[in-house]
Amino acid sequence: MDPFRRAQIILLCDLCKTAHLQSHCERCDINLCQTCVGKHLSDSSIRHKVVLYKYRKSLNYSTCPDHVDELCKNYCEKCDLPVCSTCVSSSKHKDHDMSDILEKLSAKTESLQKDLDELESRIYPRYEEMASGVQTEKAELETNYGKLTTIADQQGEILHWEITAIVNQRKSDIQEMKIKHLSTLNKNTNEITQKMAELKQIMSDLKSILKSNDVSLTSTYKSRNSEFRTLPPKVRVTVPSFSPQKINKDQLNEMFGSLPPLSINTEHGDTMKSSEAVSSPPVKPLLDEPRVTAAIDTGYRYRQLFSVSCLSEDQVWTCGESKTMKLLNLQSELLTSIQTKSGNKPHDIAVTRDGDLVYTDYIDNTINLIKNKQIQTVIRLQGWRPLYVCCTAGNDLLVIMDSDDWKQSKVVRYSGSTEKQSIQFDDQGRPLYKSGDSKYLSENKNLDICVADCLASAVVVVNQSGKLRFRYTGHPSNTKQSFDPAGITTDSQSHILTADTDNHRIHILDQDGQFLRYIHCDLEDPFGLCVDIRDNLFVAEFDTAKVKKIQYL
Incomplete structure (x- = not known):
C-alpha cells in the first residue's frame, strides 16, 4: 500500500478530528481535511499556505539550550529569541510577551525574501551596471588617448626637429596621465568588485537560510541591505583635450599646445530607494479571482x-x-x-x-x-x-x-x-x-x-x-x-x-x-x-x- 494512503487512515484533520487529512497549512502547522481547508482559508487576516500533505515542509525547530528534551515553539518578544514551553512558564520569562514561533518565522521569512528580491533584482544589477560602465571607459582609454598622441605627432611633424624634444615631453605627459587614469579606474573597479563579492555571499547565505527553514538562523539574521543601498563612489576622470598652436620658433614650448592636468572627480554613490518605493516591478498577471x-x-x-x-x-x-x-x-x-x-x-x-x-x-x-x-x-x-x-x-x-x-x-x-x-x-x-x-x-x-x-x-x-x-x-x-x-x-x-x-x-x-x-x-x-x-x-x-x-x- 502507498505509504501516504496508509498515513491517511491513521492521521485525522486537526480541526474536525473526524475526517482523513489531505492538506497541511505550513503557516499554522496544522493538518486539514478537504472540507476544513475552506474554513481555514476564510480567515483572511492571516496569509495561509496550504499544500498537499505529502508536499508539506517540516519545520526545523531549535532545541532549547536549557531544556534539551524540548523544542522551541514559542518566541519571547522581550528577549527576542525562541523559547520552549517550560521556559515560558519559568521565572526567567515571567510577564514577558510571547508570540507563536510560526508567526515570527513567517514575518522573518518574508523579510528575508524581500531582502533577497531587492538584492537580486535591484542592488546587484546596479553594481553590475557600474562595473560594466567602468570596463567600457577602460576600453575607450586607448582610443581617446591615442587621439591625443596622434595630434601631438602631427604638430611635431610640422615643427620638425626644433619641436622634437617638446613632442617627446608631451607624449610623456600623456602617458603619465593615461597611467594615472587607468590606475584610478582599476581602483574603482576593485572597490565595486569587492562589494559585488560581498553581495553574492549575502545572497547565497539568504538562499541557504530560506531553503533550510531553520528558525534559529532565520531569527538571528540581520539585514545589511541598507548598507548596500548607498552605491560606491563613482570616479569620473575627464580625458584632457589638446590645443595646438601656430608655430613660433621663439616660443615653441608655449605655442606647441597646452595639456591641462588630468581631471579626476569622485562623485558620491547614489543611494537607491528601498524596494517598496520603486516603480519598476516585474510583470504581475491578473488573478482569475480577486x-x-x-x-x-x-x-x-x-x-x-x-x-x-x-x-x-x-x-x-x-x-x-x-x-x-x-x-x-x-x-x-x-x-x-x-x-x-x-x-x-x-x-x-x-x-x-x-x-x-x-x-x-x-x-x-x-x-x-x-x-x-x-x-x-x-x-x-x-x-x-x-x-x-x-x-x-x-x-x-x-x-x-x-x-x-x-x-x-x-x-x-x-x-x-x-x-x-x-x-x-x-x-x-x-x-x-x-x-x-x-x-x-x-x-x-x-x-x-x-x-x-x-x-x-x-x-x-x-x-x-x-x-x-x-x-x-x-x-x-x-x-x-x-x-x-x-x-x-x-x-x-x-x-x-x-x-x-x-x-x-x-x-x-x-x-x-x-x-x-x-x-x-x-x-x-x-x-x-x-x-x-x-x-x-x-x-x-x-x-x-x-x-x-x-x-x-
Missing part, C-alpha cells in the same frame, strides 16, 4: 464615504460626510484624525510622496497641505472650485476643477503653489470634460492623466502634454447597463482601474484603454479607489462607509 484581504469600518455618519488614499500597506487616510479626515489601520483602529481648517467637509484627499496629506475644500476654493498635523493653504482659487486631486510621480499636484458658474471644467498641474499646466480642450477646441459632477483623476505610470468623468459616462485619458489619447465608455458588449465611473487609480503595470458604482464593480483597463476584466468581490457602491506600493487595491464603499483591501494581481 479576493478581499481586509475590510475597514471607517465609522462616518450617514454611512457616506468619499475617498481613500494609502499612506502604507496597512494604513489609509479617508474622508466622508464629515469635516474630519481619519487615518485608520486594517483593524479599523483610528490612528489619527484631523479636522479641516474651515470646518467644511473635504471634497477629496491625496497622500504626497513625502507622506503628507492634501485635501481640497470645495466651499472656500482652497487646496490645503497637512504636514506634522499643521494645515497650510497652498492654493486659493479665484473663479474656480477644486474637486478632486492626485499627487504625481514628479511630486506635482493634479487638480480637476469646475468654474463657479458650472459651465467649464479643467485639469491644472501645480508645482507647490505655482500653476504649470492647464488641460481643458482637445485639438478641435472642444471641452475634454463635462462640468457639474464627480470627476476623479489619477496619473498613470506612463504619465498619462486619467479622469473618470461621471457625467460624460467616460474615462478620459490624455498624455503628459494634454493631448487626448482615448475615451473609454464601458465594455463594448454591455449595452444594457449604464457606465457612470467614479473613483479611478492606476498601478505599477499601468493598468487603469475605475469604479462603476451603480453596477457594484471595478473595471480594469490596460494603458491604451482596452478592457481586461471586472473586479466584483461583493462590492457595494464602490466609489473612491487607491493602490498601495504592492498593488493592493483599496476601495471606499460609498453607502457602507467601509474600505475593502483587494488583491487582484
Whole structure:
C-alpha cells in the first residue's frame, strides 16, 4: 500500500478530528481535511499556505539550550529569541510577551525574501551596471588617448626637429596621465568588485537560510541591505583635450599646445530607494479571482464615504460626510484624525510622496497641505472650485476643477503653489470634460492623466502634454447597463482601474484603454479607489462607509 494512503487512515484533520487529512497549512502547522481547508482559508487576516500533505515542509525547530528534551515553539518578544514551553512558564520569562514561533518565522521569512528580491533584482544589477560602465571607459582609454598622441605627432611633424624634444615631453605627459587614469579606474573597479563579492555571499547565505527553514538562523539574521543601498563612489576622470598652436620658433614650448592636468572627480554613490518605493516591478498577471484581504469600518455618519488614499500597506487616510479626515489601520483602529481648517467637509484627499496629506475644500476654493498635523493653504482659487486631486510621480499636484458658474471644467498641474499646466480642450477646441459632477483623476505610470468623468459616462485619458489619447465608455458588449465611473487609480503595470458604482464593480483597463476584466468581490457602491506600493487595491464603499483591501494581481 502507498505509504501516504496508509498515513491517511491513521492521521485525522486537526480541526474536525473526524475526517482523513489531505492538506497541511505550513503557516499554522496544522493538518486539514478537504472540507476544513475552506474554513481555514476564510480567515483572511492571516496569509495561509496550504499544500498537499505529502508536499508539506517540516519545520526545523531549535532545541532549547536549557531544556534539551524540548523544542522551541514559542518566541519571547522581550528577549527576542525562541523559547520552549517550560521556559515560558519559568521565572526567567515571567510577564514577558510571547508570540507563536510560526508567526515570527513567517514575518522573518518574508523579510528575508524581500531582502533577497531587492538584492537580486535591484542592488546587484546596479553594481553590475557600474562595473560594466567602468570596463567600457577602460576600453575607450586607448582610443581617446591615442587621439591625443596622434595630434601631438602631427604638430611635431610640422615643427620638425626644433619641436622634437617638446613632442617627446608631451607624449610623456600623456602617458603619465593615461597611467594615472587607468590606475584610478582599476581602483574603482576593485572597490565595486569587492562589494559585488560581498553581495553574492549575502545572497547565497539568504538562499541557504530560506531553503533550510531553520528558525534559529532565520531569527538571528540581520539585514545589511541598507548598507548596500548607498552605491560606491563613482570616479569620473575627464580625458584632457589638446590645443595646438601656430608655430613660433621663439616660443615653441608655449605655442606647441597646452595639456591641462588630468581631471579626476569622485562623485558620491547614489543611494537607491528601498524596494517598496520603486516603480519598476516585474510583470504581475491578473488573478482569475480577486479576493478581499481586509475590510475597514471607517465609522462616518450617514454611512457616506468619499475617498481613500494609502499612506502604507496597512494604513489609509479617508474622508466622508464629515469635516474630519481619519487615518485608520486594517483593524479599523483610528490612528489619527484631523479636522479641516474651515470646518467644511473635504471634497477629496491625496497622500504626497513625502507622506503628507492634501485635501481640497470645495466651499472656500482652497487646496490645503497637512504636514506634522499643521494645515497650510497652498492654493486659493479665484473663479474656480477644486474637486478632486492626485499627487504625481514628479511630486506635482493634479487638480480637476469646475468654474463657479458650472459651465467649464479643467485639469491644472501645480508645482507647490505655482500653476504649470492647464488641460481643458482637445485639438478641435472642444471641452475634454463635462462640468457639474464627480470627476476623479489619477496619473498613470506612463504619465498619462486619467479622469473618470461621471457625467460624460467616460474615462478620459490624455498624455503628459494634454493631448487626448482615448475615451473609454464601458465594455463594448454591455449595452444594457449604464457606465457612470467614479473613483479611478492606476498601478505599477499601468493598468487603469475605475469604479462603476451603480453596477457594484471595478473595471480594469490596460494603458491604451482596452478592457481586461471586472473586479466584483461583493462590492457595494464602490466609489473612491487607491493602490498601495504592492498593488493592493483599496476601495471606499460609498453607502457602507467601509474600505475593502483587494488583491487582484
